[in-house]
Amino acid sequence: AQSVTQLDSQVPVFEEAPVELRCNYSSSVSVYLFWYVQYPNQGLQLLLKYLSGSTLVKGINGFEAEFNKSQTSFHLRKPSVHISDTAEYFCAVSDENDSSASKIIFGSGTRLSIRP
Amino acid sequence: DTGVSQDPRHKITKRGQNVTFRCDPISEHNRLYWYRQTLGQGPEFLTYFQNEAQLEKSRLLSDRFSAERPKGSFSTLEIQRTEQGDSAMYLCASSLRLAGGSDTQYFGPGTRLTVL
Numbered sequence: 001a002q003s004v005t006q007l008d009s010q011v012p013v014f015e016e017a018p019v020e021l022r023c024n025y026s027s028s029v030s031v032y033l034f035w036y037v038q039y040p041n042q043g044l045q046l047l048l049k050y051l052s053g054s055t056l057v058k059g060i061n062g063f064e065a066e067f068n069k070s071q072t073s074f075h076l077r078k079p080s081v082h083i084s085d086t087a088e089y090f091c092a093v094s095d096e097n098d099s100s101a102s103k104i105i106f107g108s109g110t111r112l113s114i115r116p
Numbered sequence: 117d118t119g120v121s122q123d124p125r126h127k128i129t130k131r132g133q134n135v136t137f138r139c140d141p142i143s144e145h146n147r148l149y150w151y152r153q154t155l156g157q158g159p160e161f162l163t164y165f166q167n168e169a170q171l172e173k174s175r176l177l178s179d180r181f182s183a184e185r186p187k188g189s190f191s192t193l194e195i196q197r198t199e200q201g202d203s204a205m206y207l208c209a210s211s212l213r214l215a216g217g218s219d220t221q222y223f224g225p226g227t228r229l230t231v232l
Contacts, residue, residue, distance in 0.1 A: 004158075009156075036223075041225075042225055042226075043120070043122075043207060043223040043224050043225040043226050044159070044207070044209075044223040045223070046220060046221075046222070049220065090158050090159075092158070103149065103161040103164065103172070104159075104161065104221060105161075106158030106159050106160070107158050108156070108157055108158050109156070109157070109158050
């Protein structure tokens, strides 16, 4: 079974500062990895995904994440945050070899709050 | 492409009543998923359809829950005899699953259910 751990439930950051949201996963099989963002009262929007290839993945809104297989991590980074980045961020994993459901296992989320 | 839509966005009901939610996926998508998200947690998988066939159900989906996708397009999720523990955000997602490939799930805005 897979699981996802987001180590920080809340991350406060000043505007224009860099940010890193941490994510570790556990799985006995190869996985796909995702970061989703959820703005207040909205559904989830895909930020970026890792399927294969380059371990550095670039997503929307200036975010990027790096897949580290040895550390089973997929941390999300942005070099300079904006007030509009205030949201809940979810790391997620799915089984690469799951030919049936491809259901996604989500972490518990990290609330990013940007201070002016 | 208008995205995934869900109706209603909010539902308040009394304990013991039945409720039904609707999800309209992106038009060409063959897979449709239901998730439940409680406060402070990431979404949890409930069930999914490939076209009109319901292929997997989570143990979270008790006998009071039923989902349908009669024509392989929109889907409904019904909860009978609601309980206060059913209060949550119910999220729908859809994807286009091709043979041998991975698929990206696109989420709707969710239906927030409050059971009094």
